[in-house]
Amino acid sequence: MKLNSKIPEGPLENKWRNYQVQSHLINPTNKKKLSVIVVGSGLSGAGAASTLAELGYDVKCFCYQDSARRAHSVAAQGGINAAKNYQHDGDSIYRMFYDTLKGGDFRSREANTYRLAELSAPLIDHFVQQGVPFAREYGGTLDNRSFGGVQVQRTFYARGQTGQQLMLAAYSQLYKMVRAKKVEMFPRSEMLDLVVIDGKAKGIIVRNLVTGELQRYAADAVVLATGGYSRVFRLSTLAIGCNGSAVWKAHKKGAFFGAPSFTQIHPTALPQSSEAQSKLTLMSESLRNDGRIWVPKEIGDTRLPNKIPEEERDYYLERRYPSYGNLAPRDIASRAAKERIDAGYGIGKLKNAVYLDFKHAIEKFGLKTIKDRYGNLFNMYQKITGIDAYKEPMQISPAAHFSMGGLWVDYELMTTIPGLYAVGECNFSDHGANRLGANSLLQASVDGYFILPNTINNYLATESKADHPSIDHPEFGKAEQEISEHITRILAINGTKTVDHFHRELGRVMWQECAMSRNKAGLEKAIREIKQIREAFWKEVKVTGKHNEMNPELEKALRLADFIELGILMCTDALEREESCGAHFREEFQSAEGEALRRDEKFAYVSAWEYDKGDFKLHKEALEFEFVNPSVRSYK
Amino acid sequence: MKVIFKIWRQEGPNEKGTIRDYEVDGLNEDMSFLEALDHLNELLVLKNEKVIAFEYDCREGICGQCGVFINGRAHGPHDNITTCQLHMRSFKDGDTIVVEPWRAASFPVIKDLIVDRSALDRIIEQGAFITAKTGTAPEANSILIPKETADRAMDAAACIGCGACVATCKNSSAALFTAAKINHFNSLPQGKAEEHKRVAEMMFQMEIEGFGSCTFTGACEVECPESISITNIAEMNARYVKSKLLK
Structure with missing residues (x-):
């Protein structure tokens, strides 16, 4: 199968307009007869569901949480980027496009990335109209701040709760359409399989998480908006329920998986404190503006941090990256921390952290200034750790944070299964090998509100003449039967180990071999070990309770079974890409100074993996840079 | 660290519920309260019992999905935090901790600590x-x-x-x-x-x-x-x- 990215003709700035001019339209009467399923109710899912409903389609929206408002978009803190140039500091769509493409180390499509920047400004208009209380200047105009190493101020924010406010705006709009009876909302419902009829996505199988009942839903198109899958590492900044099952099931039904191994590891999360830990809390990266990162120069130095004199501290980011210092990009800062921790210099109870020290900043600017800047973060830190970070350094550690990888989609956000779309974090589209801060809320929203509602017509126009799918079709029966057997099989194992035991095992392997730093031998070992974990899981896991009742343990087991398989694909992808780019760092491919070595001549492509009876087949979508010249990133 | 949990168990909306006692060892003060419940649930699985159903998602105080009554207070002993932000260091070794679902007629119990x-x-x-x-x-x-x-x-x-x-x-x-x-x-x-x-x-x-x-x-x-x-x-x-x- 040849991958067709469907990039429209014309100069960069005309592509999206050209696409819209040429795509099919559907008249309002016919739209009423068409239905769309949206899985996930986060920013991209709720945005898509409400906008499709406004256009006239019948929409069914599903989420596993108790309410659509809980989706993990809610947790984004920093902000959302837009090329408004309100600060008059030289920003433009082109600059934002270039920053994003370069930030992703030139592993995304020019046309997609340009469209992201192009639609960012109208998105801010949209959210203001929906009542998002963005930060304002005294005169009433919108305020901006800078973020994530770019040189302009293009980030819009609502305190440290930007994701929450955008999420709630999307949820409000969704419920407006629920009231209008154009969206039917199904909370506490988890998609367990995709139904494909004659090669086209026509429905899903859902488990009602309250009753355990398996249910069938048919529609003319299916949209996945199911978020990131970094819980494959178990410990991550994601919500506990975040999972990769929907994209994985779609992958097994024929959707190609794009760059599955591209995962962003965030440098400033709180370290793991015990085996029982379930989650790593993110501390805003803004702390690195004033905090200095260090470890002791001596291995096993057990003195309290304040007792270690200056000359015995290694400010390793300042040492290695004198020009960027503590503000080196996320991928670089995370890798440097891992290098020190692995070499034995880690600090804290489990020797898995580094210090983030505000002593010098407090001396220089005064306690009050630091309190004004970061007071809420210091309070949060104290709440969680019990430590007063004004008096002693914070302990921080890298944590899995964002999946750049996801289902491969073309310019229309359609996967390789006709009629199946992927929007938001669950697709691979705009971020390449590394995402810039404050671009995540942007991509989720733009996909859901602006792009999909324009592109889906092009497909549905052909479907309006076809028969509408029925849940009585044999493919529905088959899919339901398979899921039912899958559940029965897991419940019947009745082994001796818990689901969390296997998740910890998987997380340990993935974190060691497929996170910040990867190598051939390690990845090969990881694949072998994950296969052993898979075998052990299916022999020894124990899940109590029944299938036909609310059963949180069964939910976890079903998600983990998919994570295990996804982990194998992630390692396979990381193994195949013999270069270092963005967040993907292969130890064999580094410069003499230990920096990433990109190999454009061989690897300027998006890997798109096809599921092939338990194995994976690689397809390549060549990345052609027509408008920019890929450069080498340097932060020395 | 060891505590005694007294937890509301209720099979379904129309079943009668009851408080059950669970003595849990092997906790530490850095664990969050919900992680202590996770730990208890793992022990229950190994004893062939059904896990306690309770709500959570983001575990960083923003999604709003978690929430139980702890020793008679919503979200536990501190003011203005969510249940997921509560840590075991707020309790003492040997404490008895009573855990109940939200109590309101408009929030019917679905199962154990989960309400609608x-x-x-x-x-x-x-x-x-x-x-x-x-x-x-x-x-x-x-x-x-x-x-x-x-x-x-x-x-x-x-x-x-x-x-x-x-x-x-x-x-x-x-x-x-x-x-x-x-x-x-x-x-x-x-x-x-x-x-x-x-x-x-x-x-x-x-x-x-x-x-x-x-x-x-x-x-x-x-x-x-x-x-x-x-x-x-x-x-x-x-x-x-x-x-x-x-x-």
Whole structure:
């Protein structure tokens, strides 16, 4: 199968307009007869569901949480980027496009990335109209701040709760359409399989998480908006329920998986404190503006941090990256921390952290200034750790944070299964090998509100003449039967180990071999070990309770079974890409100074993996840079 | 660290529930309260028992999905935090910890510690939005909003919808939740066009869902993880009266 990215003709700035001019339209009467399923109710899912409903389609929206408002978009803190140039500091769509493409180390499509920047400004208009209380200047105009190493101020924010406010705006709009009876909302419902009829996505199988009942839903198109899958590492900044099952099931039904191994590891999360830990809390990266990162120069130095004199501290980011210092990009800062921790210099109870020290900043600017800047973060830190970070350094550690990888989609956000779309974090589209801060809320929203509602017509126009799918079709029966057997099989194992035991095992392997730093031998070992974990899981896991009742343990087991398989694909992808780019760092491919070595001549492509009876087949979508010249990133 | 949990177990909405005792060892003070429950659940699985059903998702205090009564207080012994932000260091070795679901007639128990809070979604459905379609927005800075107004709207909009205000209120009133949402929209110019309809319809829905009336005890603002002030309720009531007068 040849991958067709469907990039429209014309100069960069005309592509999206050209696409819209040429795509099919559907008249309002016919739209009423068409239905769309949206899985996930986060920013991209709720945005898509409400906008499709406004256009006239019948929409069914599903989420596993108790309410659509809980989706993990809610947790984004920093902000959302837009090329408004309100600060008059030289920003433009082109600059934002270039920053994003370069930030992703030139592993995304020019046309997609340009469209992201192009639609960012109208998105801010949209959210203001929906009542998002963005930060304002005294005169009433919108305020901006800078973020994530770019040189302009293009980030819009609502305190440290930007994701929450955008999420709630999307949820409000969704419920407006629920009231209008154009969206039917199904909370506490988890998609367990995709139904494909004659090669086209026509429905899903859902488990009602309250009753355990398996249910069938048919529609003319299916949209996945199911978020990131970094819980494959178990410990991550994601919500506990975040999972990769929907994209994985779609992958097994024929959707190609794009760059599955591209995962962003965030440098400033709180370290793991015990085996029982379930989650790593993110501390805003803004702390690195004033905090200095260090470890002791001596291995096993057990003195309290304040007792270690200056000359015995290694400010390793300042040492290695004198020009960027503590503000080196996320991928670089995370890798440097891992290098020190692995070499034995880690600090804290489990020797898995580094210090983030505000002593010098407090001396220089005064306690009050630091309190004004970061007071809420210091309070949060104290709440969680019990430590007063004004008096002693914070302990921080890298944590899995964002999946750049996801289902491969073309310019229309359609996967390789006709009629199946992927929007938001669950697709691979705009971020390449590394995402810039404050671009995540942007991509989720733009996909859901602006792009999909324009592109889906092009497909549905052909479907309006076809028969509408029925849940009585044999493919529905088959899919339901398979899921039912899958559940029965897991419940019947009745082994001796818990689901969390296997998740910890998987997380340990993935974190060691497929996170910040990867190598051939390690990845090969990881694949072998994950296969052993898979075998052990299916022999020894124990899940109590029944299938036909609310059963949180069964939910976890079903998600983990998919994570295990996804982990194998992630390692396979990381193994195949013999270069270092963005967040993907292969130890064999580094410069003499230990920096990433990109190999454009061989690897300027998006890997798109096809599921092939338990194995994976690689397809390549060549990345052609027509408008920019890929450069080498340097932060020395 | 060892504690004795006394936890509400209830098979389903129509079953009779009961408090059961669980002595749990092997905890440490850095564990969050929910991680202690995770730990207990793993022990239960290994003893061939059903796990305790309880709610959570983000575990960083923003999604609003977690929430239980701990020793008689919504979200545990501290003011203004969520259950997921509570850590075992707030308890002593050997403590007895009583864990119950949210108590309110409008939040029926689904299982164990999980309740149905969909009544809150239905209040939102009755007007907590601005009727404007995607694609119709004017340029963002054409709507000027003074900083003070934006900040006040944000104070109200911060609500995470956990339901602690309802659970802790002796009347099971959802007034703080409803007021926060109404004031968020009605204080902004974008929300003006529908302000009277919004306040009337959302407050009507609040009543038919069976939530009690507010008697200004102030219990809600003590537990609200976002510290949303009870003055929001007074403001909502004023808006309500105004909407009636202008009808």
